[in-house]
Amino acid sequence: MLASDRNWVFALFALGHCKLYTGSIEETIPLVERAIRLSPRDPGLGAWYWLVGFVHLLQSRTEDAIIWLEKARNVAPGLPYPHVWLA
Numbered sequence: 001m002l003a004s005d006r007n008w009v010f011a012l013f014a015l016g017h018c019k020l021y022t023g024s025i026e027e028t029i030p031l032v033e034r035a036i037r038l039s040p041r042d043p044g045l046g047a048w049y050w051l052v053g054f055v056h057l058l059q060s061r062t063e064d065a066i067i068w069l070e071k072a073r074n075v076a077p078g079l080p081y082p083h084v085w086l087a
Contacts, residue, residue: 029056035048046076047076048072050069050082053082053085066086073086
């Protein structure tokens, strides 16, 4: 899908998820950050912030993870994942 629209934000986020689950973790954050830059008011922004925070946690970058997880919690307080990982 990105071949037809390189700025499709959901496809960028989904591709980031795929990269995470297939072991290419270092490729996840740039894809999701690109989606955030393209659509900074997107309704899915909380999940996007959460994914970046989660990847930082997996890479043992705790301070960076906390920043992103707090952003996710603040943007989407009903989303359970940021609360879980912050705890």
